[in-house]
Structures are given as C-alpha cells and as structure tokens.
Amino acid sequence: MTASGALGAAAQVAVVGGGSPLLVGLMRQVRARMEGRAGAGVLQPWRDLRKLLRKEPITPAGTAWVFRAAPLVLAATVLVVAAVAPFATTSSPLDRIADLFAVAALLALGTVALALAGLDTGTAFGGMGASREMTVMALVEPTILLSVFALSVRVGSTNLAAIVGEAVRDPRAVISPVSLLAAVALAVATVAEAGRLPVDNPSTHLELTMIHEAMVLEYAGPDLALVEWASAMRLSVLLGLLTSLFAPWGITTGAGLAVLPLALVVFAAKVAALGVVLAAGEVFLAKLRLFRVPELLAGSFLLALLAVAASFFLG
Amino acid sequence: MSVAGSAFTVALGLSAAAAVAGLAAPRRTRPLLVGLGTTAAGVAGVVAGVAALGGGSFSAWLPDLLPLAGVRLALDPLGGLFVAVTGAVAVCAAVYGVGYVAPNAVEDGSHGDGRAVQAMLPLFVAAMLLVPAAASVSTLLVVWELMALTSLLLVLAEHRRRAAVGEAARWYAVMTHLGLLVILAGLVGFAAAAHGESFAQLRAAAGGMSPAVRGAVFATTLLGFASKAGVVPLHVWLPRAHPEAPSYVSALMSAAMVNLGVYGVLRVGLDLLGGGSRWWWLLVLAAGAGSALYGILQAVVAVDLKRLLAYSTTENMGLVFIGVGAGGYFAATGSRVLAGLALTAGLLHLVNHAGFKTVLFCSAGSVLRATGSRDLDALGGLRSRMPVTTALFAIGALAASALPPGNGFVSEWLLLQSLVHALPTSATATAVVMPLAVAVVALTAGLAVATFVKAFGVGFLARPRGPGAEQARESPPSMLAGTGLAAIACVALAVAPAAVLPGLSRAAGAALGAGAVDSVHGPVTLRLTGFAGSMSPLLIAVALLAAAVGALAGVRSLVVRRARRVARLWDCGAGPMTARMQYTATSFAEPLQRVFDDVLAPETDVDVTPTAESAYLVERVKFQARVPDRIEYRLYRPVLAATRMVGEAARGLANGSVHRYLGYGFFAFTGLLIVLAVIR
Numbered sequence: 001m002t003a004s005g006a007l008g009a010a011a012q013v014a015v016v017g018g019g020s021p022l023l024v025g026l027m028r029q030v031r032a033r034m035e036g037r038a039g040a041g042v043l044q045p046w047r048d049l050r051k052l053l054r055k056e057p058i059t060p061a062g063t064a065w066v067f068r069a070a071p072l073v074l075a076a077t078v079l080v081v082a083a084v085a086p087f088a089t090t091s092s093p094l095d096r097i098a099d100l101f102a103v104a105a106l107l108a109l110g111t112v113a114l115a116l117a118g119l120d121t122g123t124a125f126g127g128m129g130a131s132r133e134m135t136v137m138a139l140v141e142p143t144i145l146l147s148v149f150a151l152s153v154r155v156g157s158t159n160l161a162a163i164v165g166e167a168v169r170d171p172r173a174v175i176s177p178v179s180l181l182a183a184v185a186l187a188v189a190t191v192a193e194a195g196r197l198p199v200d201n202p203s204t205h206l207e208l209t210m211i212h213e214a215m216v217l218e219y220a221g222p223d224l225a226l227v228e229w230a231s232a233m234r235l236s237v238l239l240g241l242l243t244s245l246f247a248p249w250g251i252t253t254g255a256g257l258a259v260l261p262l263a264l265v266v267f268a269a270k271v272a273a274l275g276v277v278l279a280a281g282e283v284f285l286a287k288l289r290l291f292r293v294p295e296l297l298a299g300s301f302l303l304a305l306l307a308v309a310a311s312f313f314l315g
Numbered sequence: 316m317s318v319a320g321s322a323f324t325v326a327l328g329l330s331a332a333a334a335v336a337g338l339a340a341p342r343r344t345r346p347l348l349v350g351l352g353t354t355a356a357g358v359a360g361v362v363a364g365v366a367a368l369g370g371g372s373f374s375a376w377l378p379d380l381l382p383l384a385g386v387r388l389a390l391d392p393l394g395g396l397f398v399a400v401t402g403a404v405a406v407c408a409a410v411y412g413v414g415y416v417a418p419n420a421v422e423d424g425s426h427g428d429g430r431a432v433q434a435m436l437p438l439f440v441a442a443m444l445l446v447p448a449a450a451s452v453s454t455l456l457v458v459w460e461l462m463a464l465t466s467l468l469l470v471l472a473e474h475r476r477r478a479a480v481g482e483a484a485r486w487y488a489v490m491t492h493l494g495l496l497v498i499l500a501g502l503v504g505f506a507a508a509a510h511g512e513s514f515a516q517l518r519a520a521a522g523g524m525s526p527a528v529r530g531a532v533f534a535t536t537l538l539g540f541a542s543k544a545g546v547v548p549l550h551v552w553l554p555r556a557h558p559e560a561p562s563y564v565s566a567l568m569s570a571a572m573v574n575l576g577v578y579g580v581l582r583v584g585l586d587l588l589g590g591g592s593r594w595w596w597l598l599v600l601a602a603g604a605g606s607a608l609y610g611i612l613q614a615v616v617a618v619d620l621k622r623l624l625a626y627s628t629t630e631n632m633g634l635v636f637i638g639v640g641a642g643g644y645f646a647a648t649g650s651r652v653l654a655g656l657a658l659t660a661g662l663l664h665l666v667n668h669a670g671f672k673t674v675l676f677c678s679a680g681s682v683l684r685a686t687g688s689r690d691l692d693a694l695g696g697l698r699s700r701m702p703v704t705t706a707l708f709a710i711g712a713l714a715a716s717a718l719p720p721g722n723g724f725v726s727e728w729l730l731l732q733s734l735v736h737a738l739p740t741s742a743t744a745t746a747v748v749m750p751l752a753v754a755v756v757a758l759t760a761g762l763a764v765a766t767f768v769k770a771f772g773v774g775f776l777a778r779p780r781g782p783g784a785e786q787a788r789e790s791p792p793s794m795l796a797g798t799g800l801a802a803i804a805c806v807a808l809a810v811a812p813a814a815v816l817p818g819l820s821r822a823a824g825a826a827l828g829a830g831a832v833d834s835v836h837g838p839v840t841l842r843l844t845g846f847a848g849s850m851s852p853l854l855i856a857v858a859l860l861a862a863a864v865g866a867l868a869g870v871r872s873l874v875v876r877r878a879r880r881v882a883r884l885w886d887c888g889a890g891p892m893t894a895r896m897q898y899t900a901t902s903f904a905e906p907l908q909r910v911f912d913d914v915l916a917p918e919t920d921v922d923v924t925p926t927a928e929s930a931y932l933v934e935r936v937k938f939q940a941r942v943p944d945r946i947e948y949r950l951y952r953p954v955l956a957a958t959r960m961v962g963e964a965a966r967g968l969a970n971g972s973v974h975r976y977l978g979y980g981f982f983a984f985t986g987l988l989i990v991l992a993v994i995r
Contacts (some may be wrong), residue, residue, distance in 0.1 A: 053870070056877040060884050066776055077863035083858070095860060096840045096851045101728055102719060106855070108761075110642045112768055119772030119898065122695070127898020130772060134765040136905040138615075141761030142754050149735050149753050157847035158735060207887075217885055222874045226841050226866065294910045296785050305750060312746040 004257045008089030015264050016082040016240070019271075020232035021045035023239075026272060027279035028203075034283045045182065052124070052225035060218040063120050070117035071219070071226035077110035078233040087240045088263035090161040090168070090253045098160040100148040103241070107193065110234065111137050114227070118215035125207050129214025132290060136192050136211065139297040143189040143304045147182040150307035151245060154178070160244070167248040174246060177314055181253040181307035183246045188300035190238045195231075196278065198288040198296070209287065236271055239278070240296060319366035319390050320373030323448065326359035326402065330441035337434035346416045349433045353409035353440055360402025360444050362558075367395025368818040373448060374989060377660065381453065387513055389450035393586065396662065396822040397447035400669045403804065404571040405440040405498070411677050412436065412563040413798025413985025414790065415684065432472045439465035439567065446575050452502045459498065462575070463491040464761045466568055470560040483555035490552035493641075498579070501535030504528075505587070517587045529588050533595050536583045537602075544632045545625075546575025547606040548946045553629060554613070558621035558689065562680020563797070566583040568678055569628045572671040577635050577665060585643060585826040596643030597748065604755040609763040609946070615769070616908045616942045617899045620679045620689045623770055624672065627715060630759060631668040635661045637752055638730050644826055645737065648745070652845040653737055655834040658823035659816065660729035666815060667714065667722045667808055673801035674711035678704050682774070682791040684853060686783035689898035694774045700787040703759045703795050705775045712767040714809065717760050720856035722809035728850055729835065731756060734751040736846045769903045777893040810853045813838050837888030901940065908942065917942045 013162050025042040032039030060067070084098040092098060115133050118126035133231045146218060152158040156172065167174050192199040195212040204210055207217065251265030252259045288296060331351025340348050340369040367373075367390040374389035390398065416428040442462035467488055474480040506512040508528055509520035521529065542549035553573075557565045584595060593803065609631030617623035638661020647656035681704045683689050683699065698705040714721035734756070737749045779785040789795075799810035813835075820833045835841050840851040886892045908917055969976075 057874075058882045059879055059881045061881055062884070064776075066698070072863045072866055073859075075866040076859050079853070079862035079866065080858045083862075085529075087390045094854065097855050097858065098850070099728070099850055101731055102724075102850060102855065105717070105719050105724055106859075108764060112716070112718060112764060114773050115768050117774065119768070119903075120776040121884060122777030122894070122897045123886070123892060124896050125885070127773075127777075127903060130768065131898060131903040131906055134768050134903075135910065138758070138761035138765045138907065139910070141764075142757040145731070145757035145760075146750065146754055149750060150411050152735055155847075156425065156736070158732070159847065161847070162847060177759055220882070222870055223590045225973060226870055291909060301754075305754065308750040308753075309746070 004260065005089060005091035005095075006093045006153065008252070008255065008260055008263075009083045009092040009094060009272070011260060011264055012085070012087045012089070012092075012202075012267075013079060013082045015268060016236055018191045019227075019268055020236040021049060021229065023236050023271060023275050024232045027275045030276050030279040031283055034280060045228070049225045050231060052228070053222050055221035057222050058079050058220040060121055062122055063218070066209070066222070067117045067120040067218075070113040070120075071223050071230060073113035074110040075226055075230040075233070077106045077113075077228050077239055081106055082233065084160070085241060086161045086164040086244055086251055088251060088267045089260060090165045090251060092161070095159070095161045100152070100158045100160055100163070101145065103160065104144045105147065107234070107238075108137060108141065110230070111193075114215050121218045123218065125210070127218050128208075129211055129217070132211045133215060136293060136297070139294055139301075140189045140192045143185050143297065143300045144193075146301065146308055147186045147189070148306035150178055150182045150304065150311045153308070153311040160241075164248050164251055165253050166243050167245075168251055168253055171249065174248065178307050179246060180312045181303050181310060183242075185300045185304035185307060186242060186245070188296060188303075190242055191278075192293070192297060194235045194238050196235075197282040197285045199293050201287045204287075227270050236275075239271045239274045240267065243267070243274055316371045316372045317366065318396065319363045319371045320375065320829070322359045322363035322366060323373070323390060323398070323444070324389075326356045326363060326444055327441055329353075329356035329359060330437040330444075334434045334439035334441075337437065340428050344429060344878040345430075346413050346428050346434050349436060350413035353437045354406050356440055356444075357402045357409060357435060360405065360440075361399050362402075363390065364395045364397070364399025364402055365818070368392050368399065368801070368821055370821070381457065383449065384453040384512065386454050386457075387451035388445070388448045388454065389514070390448050391825050392818070392821040393578075393581060393825040394447035396446055396666075396818065397574055400574060400666055401440070401443045401447075404567060404669055404673050404801075407673050407677065407801040408526030408567045409436070409440075409565040409795045409797070410800065411566070411680070411794050412561075414793035414797075415561065415563055415680060417744045417791065429472075432469065435465045435468045436564075439469055439564075443567075443571055443575065447578050450514045452506045452517070456495070456499055460495055461681065462572065463495060466564070466572060467491070469564040470556050470568075470898050472561050472564065477559065483552075483559040487552040487556040490542055490549070494539040496539075497535050498539035501532050502548065502583075504535070505532040505583075508532075514587060518589070521588050529591055529709075531594065533584055533588055534598075535593060536727070537580060537595075537599065540576040540579035541636075542603055543579070544573050544574070544636070545606070545629045546602050546632060546636060547609045547629065547985065548950055550606065550610070550629045551910075551944065551947045551951055554622050554944065557625035557676075558619060562621070562676055562683060565624075565680070566673045566676035569625065570672040573628060573632055574665055574669065577632065577639060577661075577822070578640060580636075581826045585646070586828070589828065590643065590646050593644055593647045593744070595711075596640045596647060597744075598640075599636055599643060600640030600748065600752060603633045603638075603640050604752060606633030606636065607631065607759045608633070608755055611759050611766060612911055613942070613944065615762050615766045616904045616915060616917070620682065620691055620694070620770060620774060621676070622689075623691075623766065624679060625842060626670075626677050627675075627763070627766065628672060630691070630763065631672070631715075632666065634727070634730065634756065634759065635665045635668070637661070637756065638664060638733070639917060641733060641737070642741040642751065642823070642827070644748075648742070650737075651790075651827065652834065653733060654827055655777045655820065655823050656729070656736070656846075657733035658826060659819050659834045660726055660733050661811065662819045663729060663816065663820055664723070664726035666819070667726045667805075670801055670805040670808055671711045671714035671723060672720075673804060674707055674798055675715060677794065677798040677801065678708040678711065681794050682787070684794075685787040685790060686781070688781060688783045690714075690781075691774050693772065694779070694784045695777045695894070695897065696779035696784055697775045697787055700784075701789045703953050704790060704798070707798045707802045709771060710805055712771045714805050716764040716767040718764065720809055720852060722805050725762060725809065725812045725841075725850070727756065729841075732843060732846070732848050736843075736848070747984060750953070761849070765904075765907060769900055773898070773900045773903055777897050780894055780897065780899065810856055813841060816841070838902060914945070915942050916945050
C-alpha cells in the first residue's frame with residue numbers, strides 16, 4: 001500500500017463523484033443539440049440534485065428499511081468500485097478486491113438493492129421494474145463474466161489492475177481479435193447494465209415502458225437525489241471500466257504523484273468522449289421491445305464466447 | 316482412542332439415547348429431550364469431524380455387529396469434513412425442531428411430535444454421521460439404507476394433513492431405493508473384482524483393474540450417488556420430498572443428506588478408484604452443469620417457497636459437481652495444483668450451501684408455520700410481522716444469490732478462478748469445456764440473483780397478499796435460535812473463509828491422494844497458490860460499510876433538515892391500491908419464463924365462460940398457468956405408464972385360483988430345471 005495509491009483511489013472517487021452528474025448533463029446536452037433543442041446545460045443534473053436535497057424527505061406509505069437502505073447500498077457499491085478500479089492509477093490500496101468478477105458482482109448488488117426497493121413499495125410499477133431489471137441482469141451476467149474470462153487469459157489473472165497494467169506495458173496487444181470481440185460484447189452488456197437505449201430509455205415518462213425509472217418511481221427528495229447521483233456514478237464507472245480495459249492509455253502504473261492529475265484528466269476526457277459517442281448513437285436508436293432485448297443480449301453472449309475461443313485458438 | 320474416535324462414539328451414543336427418549340418420554344417433554352440429545356450429538360459430530368480434519372484419524376472394526384462382514388469404521392479428513400458439516404446442520408435443525416413441533420395457533424394438530432417421528436430424527440442424524448465414516452462396502456450400504464429409511468419416515472411425518480406427502484414419499488422411496496440398487500451393483504462388482512470389501516483392500520486392488528471394470532464401477536455408482544445429490548435428471552424426488560417434509564427435516568435433507576452424494580462420488584471415484592479417465596469427470600462436470608442450469612431455471616419460476624429452495628439445492632449441488640468434475644478432470648490431466656483448487660472450491664461451496672440452505676429452509680418453515688402457506692403469491696408483508704425471520708432469510712438469500720458480501724460469493728469466485736486458470740495450460744478439450752462451464756456458472760449466478768430477489772422481495776416485503784400473511788406472528792425463540800445459529804455460521808464463512816480453507820484443502824488432498832497442498836492461502840486476503848488471483852471478502856464487507864457510512868454522512872451534511880413525511884403511493888390518481896395490485900411471484904418471473912420458454916415449456920389454460928345472453932359477454936374467465944418439471948414429464952411419465960401397462964396386463968395372470976398358482980410354480984420350476992440341464 002502506498003500513499004500515492006491511496007491518494008489516487010481517493011482522487012478517483014472524487015472525480016467520479018463530482019464528475020458523474022456532469023457526464024449525464026453532457027450526454028443530455030449532446031442529445032438535445034443533435035435533436036435541434038437548446039438543452040438545459042451541462043450543469044443541470046447538479047442543479048437538480050441541489051433542488052432535491054432541499055426538499056422534504058418522503059416515506060411512501062407501507063415501505064420499510066429495505067426501501068430506505070437501497071439508495072445507500074447502491075451508492076456504496078459504486079463508490080467501492082470507483083475506489084478499486086484502475087481508472088487513473090493501477091496502485092489502489094484496495095486492489096486485492098479489484099477482481100473483475102468481484103466488480104461485476106458488486107455492481108449487481110447495487111441493482112439488487114434497487115430491485116428489492118421496487119418490490120418493497122408494493123406497487124405494480126415497482127414490481128414491474130424490478131422484474132424487468134432482474135431479467136436483464138440475469139442475461140447480462142454471462143456476457144460480462146465470459147468477456148472477463150477472455151480478457152484474463154492473456155494476463156493469467158482476473159485482477160483488473162493486472163489486466164490494465166499489462167495493456168499499458170504492451171499497448172499493441174489491445175488491438176487483437178480477442179479484445180475486439182470482448183469489447184463489443186462488453187459494450188452491449190454495459191449499455192444494458194447502465195439502462196441506456198436500446199435496452200431502457202432513461203428519459204421516458206411512460207411508466208409502462210420503464211425499467212430503471214419504474215423501480216425508483218416512489219423515491220423523492222434527498223433519497224431520490226442519492227439514487228440519481230449513484231445512477232450517474234454507475235454510468236461513469238461502467239464507461240470508465242470500458243475505457244480502462246480497451247483504451248488504457250494514460251493510466252499510471254507507478255507510484256509517482258506528479259502524473260496523477262494528468263491521468264485523472266485523461267480518464268475524464270476518455271469517459272466524456274465515450275459518453276458523447278453513446279449519446280450521439282442514442283439519437284438514432286429506438287428502444288427495443290422488452291422481449292427483443294434477450295436476442296440482443298444473446299448476441300453479445302455469443303461474441304463473448306467467440307472471444308474466449310479466440311483467446312485460446314489465436315493466442 | 317483418539318479425540319475423533321471418542322467424540323464420534325459419543326455422538327452415536329447420544330443419538331441412540333435421544334432415539335430412546337423419543338420412544339419412551341411423555342409427549343410434553345419429548346421434543347425437548349430429543350432436541351437436546353440431537354443437539355449434543357451434533358456438537359459431538361462437529362468435534363469428531365474437526366478433529367479428523369486436523370489429522371486425528373481413527374478406525375475401528377466391530378466384527379460381531381453385523382453378521383458375515385462386521386462393521387468397519389474409519390474417519391479421514393475427507394470423511395471428517397462431511398461428519399462436521401452434518402453435525403453442524405444437525406445442531407441447528409435440532410434446536411429449531413424443538414419449537415417447530417410444539418402446537419401453534421395457525422395450524423391445528425401436531426407437527427410431528429409423535430413417538431415414531433421423534434425417534435427417527437436422532438437416528439437419521441446418526442445414519443448421516445455414519446455414512447462418511449463407513450470403511451467397507453457392507454457397512455456403507457447398511458448405513459446408506461438406514462439413512463434412506465429414517466429420512467423416508469421423517470418425510471412421511473405430516474402425511475395425515477396433506478395428500479401430497481404420500482405421493483412425495485412414494486417418489487422418494489422408489490428413487491432412493493433404485494439409487495441404492497445401482498450403488499449396490501457397482502460396489503459389489505468392485506468388491507468382487509478386488510477380492511475384498513474393506514476400503515483398504517479396494518484401494519489397493521483398484522490399480523490393477525482394467526479400465527473397463529473401473530469405468531463401469533464408477534458409472535454405476537455415479538448414478539446412485541448423483542440421484543442422492545439431486546442431480547438432473549435423477550432429481551425428481553427432491554422437489555417433491557423436500558417441500559413436503561417438516562421444515563427442519565427439509566433442512567437436514569437439503570443441507571446435509573444431499574452432500575453425501577458428493578461424498579460418495581469423491582470417495583469411490585477419486586479415493587478408491589484413484590482418479591481414472593477424463594471422460595468420468597467430464598461426465599460429472601456435464602451432469603453438474605445441467606443440474607445447475609435446470610435447477611435454477613425451475614427455481615426462478617417456482618411459486619412454492621420450499622419447492623424453490625429444493626430446486627436451488629439441485630442448482631447448488633450442480634455447482635459442487637462442476638467443482639468436483641473439474642477437480643477430477645484436472646487430476647486426470649496431471650495438473651494437481653489446479654485439481655486441488657477446483658476441488659477446494661467445490662467443497663467450500665458445499666459447506667456454504669449447507670449453511671445458507673439451513674437458514675433458508677428453517678426460515679421458510681417459520682413462514683409456513685406462521686402463515687400456513689408456502690405459496691409466494693399469498694405471502695408478503697412479513698418484514699414488519701416477522702422481523703427476525705425476515706432478517707435471517709435476507710442473510711440466507713444474499714448468500715444463495717452469490718453476491719458479495721455473502722458467503723456464496725467466495726466459493727463461486729474460487730470455482731470461477733479454477734475454471735479460468737485452466738485455459739492456458741492444456742488441451743483443446745479443456746478449451747472447449749472450460750468456457751462453457753464458466754458460461755453455465757455465470758448464467759446460474761444471474762438467475763440465482765433473480766430467484767432470491769423474487770423469494771425475498773415477494774415473500775417478505777411489500778404488503779400481505781393473503782389472510783395467512785396478514786395474521787403472521789414471529790416464531791418461538793427456539794426456532795429463531797436454530798435459524799440464527801446457521802445464519803451466524805454463514806456470516807462467519809462470509810468474512811473469514813480462511814478459517815475453514817486449510818481443512819478443506821486437507822479433505823481435497825485426502826481425496827486426490829496428493830497430501831495437503833493449501834491451494835488457497837492467507838488469513839484475510841485469499842491468494843491462490845500457483846496462480847495470480849486474490850480476493851478479500853472481509854475487505855469488501857468493510858469497504859462497502861465504509862462507503863455506505865460515507866455516503867450517508869455526505870447526504871446528511873448536504874441535506875436541509877426537514878421532518879420526514881409519509882405520503883401516498885403513486886396510484887396514477889386512481890385511488891388507493893389494494894394488495895392484489897402488487898406484483899406476485901408468478902408475474903415477477905414471467906419475463907424470464909418467456910425468455911426460457913423452449914426449455915421450461917410452461918402450460919397455460921384459459922377457460923372463458925360466456926354469459927347466457929350473448930357469447931360476447933364474458934361471465935367468468937379461468938386462467939391456469941403452471942410450469943411442470945419437464946424432465947419428469949418427458950422421461951419418467953412414459954416409464955411409469957409402461958410399468959403400469961405391464962402391471963395391468965399381468966393382472967390377467969392372477970385370477971385367484973390356487974390351482975393356477977400351483978401350476979405356475981410347477982411350470983416355473985420345471986422350466987428352470989430344463990434350462991439348467993441344457994446349459995450345464
């Protein structure tokens with residue numbers, strides 16, 4: 001454990017925590033401009049959060065501790081992932097738990113907390129959202145774990161820092177059939193996990209078409225602020241994982257403090273760029289019917305399986 | 316006599332004493348005496364098992380106890396592990412059972428405090444303790460049958476209340492005896508080929524046998540042991556017998572008895588036969604993968620809480636079989652370190668499963684006892700009525716869904732690691748099998764999460780969906796204590812798996828015959844031996860807690876303090892919502908059921924009754940949906956139908972005439988003599 005590693009982990013958490021609402025704002029702004037609207041500005045999510053924090057806390061009738069604790073669990077899982085994942089530095093003091101399987105499981109834990117909260121409300125919408133979210137999650141999991149498998153073969157470890165560190169040392173290895181196939185598979189899985197188009201529409205206003213929004217329909221005030229913030233962080237963490245795995249440039253592997261600010265800036269720029277691409281892509285996409293989503297996920301699963309096969313037969 | 320030996324003797328003696336108490340004591344004190352005796356026997360069993368795991372083995376030969384062969388007992392680390400797990404589960408189940416059998420308000424009549432049932436419980440525990448300690452074929456078969464019979468009688472405990480109990484017990488009786496039959500055939504053939512029936516003789520002779528004989532012995536015994544472990548397609552008894560048994564018996568069967576199927580495979584396949592060909596273990600792996608997937612798919616659509624848990628047992632035994640199969644396969648290919656890792660992962664999952672399945676079945680029993688219902692669609696709203704049971708079930712569900720910081724996560728992580736690290740080392744077969752195994756484990760993990768979100772979210776949260784759930788009350792202290800003990804074990808396994816890992820490595824070493832190689836080391840951070848990989852369950856738990864506290868403090872400092880207000884739920888402005896408008900377990904699982912339509916083949920039946928006036932006006936719509944066990948439908952029903960047809964045809968032979976029967980005897984005997992005359 002080094003001081004610079006600990007500082008790097010703390011800086012990652014700070015950047016993810018502070019920058020995530022901006023990422024959401026940026027993506028909304030890009031979308032608005034491309035659709036010919038003026039947009040509310042990049043800072044709007046932060047203004048929304050401030051407004052929500054000032055509102056009175058509300059307990060929906062008949063809900064209990066599960067409902068109250070879920071936003072905290074969601075936020076906690078994302079914060080832990082933000083601290084351990086090699087976004088800017090590979091020497092986080094918590095890198096013992098920076099295993100890709102563990103990271104995937106932690107993110108799943110956050111989803112589960114929200115799904116239970118959705119069920120706890122006892123409304124049809126809450127249950128519906130929870131049921132759909134669990135369906136998507138159950139089908140995304142195999143893709144994620146198989147892609148992890150494919151990426152780990154070259155390094156001989158599923159540790160994120162090890163995978164990223166190896167890629168930083170030998171950047172050409174990133175451009176291989178294995179990594180390309182795994183990248184596409186993981187990208188689809190990320191879109192599904194983050195609840196973006198075409199799996200879920202984050203800006204929908206019709207309860208019947210919601211997945212994520214239906215689960216959190218009953219949240220209001222500061223609780224909603226926490227959920228919104230954690231969801232934004234989740235998006236940036238997922239995009240961050242994609243960039244770290246497939247575009248590891250600029251991540252520091254040493255103990256030096258001087259390069260850390262630069263690494264953080266590069267990380268923010270990479271995630272912002274990926275976010276802009278995602279938002280631009282969403283302009284041209286419509287949401288898939290719920291029962292067509294499994295076909296998309298099955299496709300990504302096949303790609304992940306091909307990636308594993310390629311890692312053996314071509315590696 | 317060693318610690319292991321004396322503790323084991325004490326455990327058997329206490330079980331016998333408890334059985335006598337069950338027969339002799341008056342009804343008022345009977346459950347308490349039996350519970351105490353069984354608890355003490357369980358504790359002694361744990362001591363014996365742990366001592367054996369630590370290296371304090373013992374063996375005994377009692378030549379006069381059983382005619383012809385005598386009884387041979389021995390405890391090595393492998394057997395010790397299973398004795399310890401059985402003992403621990405027995406402690407929890409026995410404590411729980413004391414409160415469970417007492418009469419209560421919701422369900423009239425007893426829950427099995429009769430003499431026979433009470434005497435069977437300690438005998439069942441004793442039989443399960445004896446199976447891993449048996450050291451000869453005849454001893455193993457006798458105690459195996461004793462275990463089957465006592466558990467069968469316990470399954471029958473509530474047969475006067477529900478007709479389904481009888482049917483479940485018939486399925487169980489037939490399946491378990493068919494299993495005994497194939498194990499008997501395999502082991503007797505093995506003993507005949509080895510010219511001796513003690514395990515030491517078998518072990519010594521196995522090396523000289525032809526691969527065909529060894530393969531045949533393995534395949535036949537595998538059938539029997541896999542059926543005891545509830546592995547697909549031999550699982551059909553399990554989702555019937557486990558739900559119908561009293562809940563503490565379900566816990567014992569599901570958390571302790573099914574393990575002995577795994578024990579049998581390890582003992583015969585790895586220890587006695589000494590490994591063998593790759594196809595054996597690929598067979599085990601394939602069976603495990605099939606069970607894991609099929610079990611969890613059935614669990615995800617199940618609406619009966621105990622049936623869901625029973626299918627989850629099939630799933631988890633499948634995962635253990637994946638570990639065992641991978642371990643055997645790696646051993647057969649010569650990578651011993653990897654074999655140790657896979658086997659340790661499988662055994663850790665077995666221990667974890669024993670822990671969380673005890674919690675889950677016991678809390679399901681509490682729910683059943685408090686609400687009178689196992690149907691998830693009629694439950695809900697228990698978190699305020701049964702807060703402790705809800706919390707305990709939550710611990711079990713977290714573990715069963717293999718998410719951090721639960722204990723199931725650690726073993727699934729180890730299992731995945733052992734599969735992942737196999738790829739760069741060896742042949743094409745490995746490269747094909749391992750990714751598929753990882754995919755199966757991954758899909759199983761995802762579906763397990765959905766299953767337990769459903770079980771917990773629909774069963775315990777929200778509002779009551781039925782009158783039973785509305786009137787539920789918290790269970791008596793002994794039931795909570797029994798469940799709580801198992802939950803504490805789960806938490807301990809979740810944060811400090813390193814406490815049991817050396818023992819598991821020794822058990823795996825005893826099975827592989829490679830001596831003790833700790834495949835995982837480190838007290839807080841688990842590190843794999845020989846491979847890059849580390850995990851710290853304690854650190855994850857602490858980090859999560861710290862992050863949650865940090866987030867809470869952050870929000871608290873930012874938020875403008877105002878009083879919390881209770882508000883109406885969003886009902887689209889259509890007035891207050893009733894409990895019937897909630898999502899049910901059926902509706903929760905419907906999307907997944909639709910996705911896996913081709914595998915599950917659900918049946919729906921819509922019956923529309925029009926009014927007398929017009930065919931367009933509907934008076935009543937009856938909708939029925941069920942997901943039958945497809946394997947049972949496709950594989951067993953035809954066999955049963957054929958058997959029935961043969962039986963019907965054979966009825967014509969027996970018309971009640973004594974002359975005819977004497978004639979049959981005469982012709983059969985003459986025919987036999989003629990056959991003998993021809994072939995001799």
